[in-house]
Amino acid sequence: MEANAARSGGFAKGIEDRVGPRLEQARQTLSRLDERIVDLARERPGTLLLGALALGFVLGKLASRREGRWT
Numbered sequence: 001m002e003a004n005a006a007r008s009g010g011f012a013k014g015i016e017d018r019v020g021p022r023l024e025q026a027r028q029t030l031s032r033l034d035e036r037i038v039d040l041a042r043e044r045p046g047t048l049l050l051g052a053l054a055l056g057f058v059l060g061k062l063a064s065r066r067e068g069r070w071t
Helices: 002-043 045-070
Strands: none
């Protein structure tokens, strides 16, 4: 029983060693992206709002098309 627990712990540690650096890299990438978006919002708020409006319009159109297929 203890041998299985030790193996499970080793397995979990191996996953942590492989996934941990990737998660950290993803966190850093998202942090940089967040900084860029905040900078854009400060420098060009109108452009950001127009982009959000356009994206919302496109997503709304796509959602309404899909809704019609399921009914």
